[in-house]
Structures are given as C-alpha cells and as structure tokens.
Amino acid sequence: DGGITQSPKYLFRKEGQNVTLSCEQNLNHDAMYWYRQDPGQGLRLIYYSQIVNDFQKGDIAEGYSVSREKKESFPLTVTSAQKNPTAFYLCASSINVNTGELFFGEGSRLTVL
Amino acid sequence: AQTVTQSQPEMSVQEAETVTLSCTYDTSESDYYLFWYKQPPSRQMILVIRQEAYKQQNATENRFSVNFQKAAKSFSLKISDSQLGDAAMYFCAYRSNMAGNQFYFGTGTSLTVIP
Numbered sequence: 001d002g003g004i005t006q007s008p009k010y011l012f013r014k015e016g017q018n019v020t021l022s023c024e025q026n027l028n029h030d031a032m033y034w035y036r037q038d039p040g041q042g043l044r045l046i047y048y049s050q051i052v053n054d055f056q057k058g059d060i061a062e063g064y065s066v067s068r069e070k071k072e073s074f075p076l077t078v079t080s081a082q083k084n085p086t087a088f089y090l091c092a093s094s095i096n097v098n099t100g101e102l103f104f105g106e107g108s109r110l111t112v113l
Numbered sequence: 114a115q116t117v118t119q120s121q122p123e124m125s126v127q128e129a130e131t132v133t134l135s136c137t138y139d140t141s142e143s144d145y146y147l148f149w150y151k152q153p154p155s156r157q158m159i160l161v162i163r164q165e166a167y168k169q170q171n172a173t174e175n176r177f178s179v180n181f182q183k184a185a186k187s188f189s190l191k192i193s194d195s196q197l198g199d200a201a202m203y204f205c206a207y208r209s210n211m212a213g214n215q216f217y218f219g220t221g222t223s224l225t226v227i228p
Contacts, residue, residue, distance in 0.1 A: 033216075040122075040220060041220060042117075042204060042218040042219055042220040042221055043204070043216075043218040045215055045216070048215070058215070088156065090158065092158075101146075101148055101160050101163055101208075102148075102150075102158070102160075102206075102216060103160075104157055104158035104159075105157070106155070106156065106157045107156050107157065
C-alpha cells in the first residue's frame with residue numbers, strides 16, 4: 001500500500017542534543033513537507049521541498065534542518081538551537097507543489113527532557 | 114500571508130444529528146483550493162473533503178458536505194447523521210493555486226459526538 005511512513009513515533013531527547021525524524025513516502029510525490037503541531041495552534045510549516053536537492057524554509061524554520069537527497073525521503077533534524085522542540089511533527093506529501101491535497105504520515109512525538 | 118480562522122474551538126453533537134463547523138479565510142486571490150481534514154485520536158490527518166474555488170457547486174462526500182460562499186470567504190463543513198467515529202479534531206485548510214504555494218491551516222475544532 002502506498003503511503004507515508006514516519007519514524008520513530010515517540011522520541012525523547014536531552015537538551016543540547018540533535019535528533020533526526022525520518023519521513024519516507026512511496027506515493028511518487030514530488031513535494032514533501034514538515035509541519036509542527038502544538039495545542040491550539042494548528043499546523044505550522046517548517047520546511048518544504050518541491051524536488052530532489054531543493055527545499056525552502058517555511059514559517060518556523062529556525063532551529064531545524066532538512067535534506068532531500070532522494071525523492072522518497074525527507075528527514076528533519078531538530079537541532080539544539082531549537083528553543084522549544086517538544087511538539088508533534090507531521091510529514092506530508094503532495095503530487096506536486098502546485099496542486100493536490102496533502103497526504104500525511106502518522107506523526108512523531110518529540111519530548112525534550 | 115493568507116489566514117484561516119476557525120472560530121469554534123469545540124463543538125458537540127448528538128449521535129445521528131447534524132452539525133456544522135465554521136471556517137473563514139482571508140485572501141486576495143481568486144483561484145485556490147479549500148480542504149477539511151480530520152485528525153482522530155490516532156493523530157493521523159485524513160482528508161475529508163476538498164473544494165476548488167472556481168467550482169460553484171458545493172462538494173459532497175457521503176455524509177460530509179460543504180457550504181462554500183466565495184464572496185463571503187466562508188467554507189463550512191456539515192456532517193449529517195453524526196457517528197461516534199466522527200469524533201475528532203477538524204482542520205480547515207487553504208491552498209493557493211499560485212506557484213510555490215503553501216497550505217494554511219486553521220487552529221482546529223474539536224468535535225465530540227454524544228451517544
């Protein structure tokens with residue numbers, strides 16, 4: 001079945017550590033996205049990528065980094081520079097950046113201890 | 114940037130009844146898409162319904178329908194014959210048809226279905 005796989009589902013991190021969240025899709029979609037979800041704030045865009053080896057900052061990119069070396073994969077690194085990283089992270093994809101709806105993974109819950 | 118407003122943080126409905134969730138948006142564009150997503154307790158976002166702005170006819174998907182008022186920039190979701198499985202967080206989303214566009218999400222409405 002086609003879909004988006006995020007891992008890990010739950011992750012705990014000590015302050016000062018970087019952590020990488022995985023996102024893999026087998027939908028053959030060109031565009032991929034990372035969103036952060038906090039209570040009462042909806043979804044906020046961190047980064048998105050239209051094609052391989054290209055990505056753009058979203059509204060809250062500070063303290064995060066991404067790469068897009070393969071069409072199927074769009075990992076997100078939460079760096080120690082991110083002041084408040086505890087949140088629920090959602091990866092999504094769409095056929096391309098100009099049309100279509102978002103398809104979402106199941107999300108990753110990051111908790112900083 | 115476009116803004117999407119969901120003014121009802123929480124709503125409740127009796128099982129088998131009908132409920133309407135509100136959404137308004139602000140844009141100067143004429144061509145765009147609107148979506149309703151459902152986020153159940155599992156937290157995976159699921160597309161409920163989509164509407165293209167150029168279509169005057171309101172979209173429907175089984176028990177889900179929308180009331181799209183382009184001039185008023187309003188996009189409400191009606192759920193008929195509510196079921197226990199409809200209990201979830203519902204997000205309204207806007208997407209421009211311009212190149213390099215983004216999705217903009219509202220803050221969500223939490224729907225409780227009362228047996």
